[in-house]
Amino acid sequence: MNKMREYERGREDGLDLARRIVKQGGIEALEQECKFRGVTGIHTSLAVKDLDKASEKIKEVIADSFVILSIAVLHDDFGFGEKRCQRFRNGLDRAADYINDGLAEWIDYVDAIKEELGIVLKNPGE
Numbered sequence: 001m002n003k004m005r006e007y008e009r010g011r012e013d014g015l016d017l018a019r020r021i022v023k024q025g026g027i028e029a030l031e032q033e034c035k036f037r038g039v040t041g042i043h044t045s046l047a048v049k050d051l052d053k054a055s056e057k058i059k060e061v062i063a064d065s066f067v068i069l070s071i072a073v074l075h076d077d078f079g080f081g082e083k084r085c086q087r088f089r090n091g092l093d094r095a096a097d098y099i100n101d102g103l104a105e106w107i108d109y110v111d112a113i114k115e116e117l118g119i120v121l122k123n124p125g126e
Helices: 002-040 048-078 082-100 106-117
Strands: none
Touching (some): 048 082
16 A cells, blocks of 8 residues: 555655646656656656756766876876876866767767777667
């Protein structure tokens, strides 16, 4: 009986979330939400809009940590100096801008790295 209540509660929460999404952004917003969840495999009681807001700080910390570790490794293990580390950081910013502006997708980078370097990487979100 307890599992049935959990199922019903989950179903009601899902319907409530769908109602809020449609109310705020129309049926198109609900369709985008469904597509997002199908592509990313992220299933949560938060709408994409709410999820983005809640995860913004996490994204910033991860991005900052990645840059710090990358520059440290380039300097410590490969002898990169200030100029080459700055060029690396500028390249990261440029690549991120391409993705954010819709000029490239993660899979473009994953495929190019595999083809040009023979390194197989996982597409984020898979």
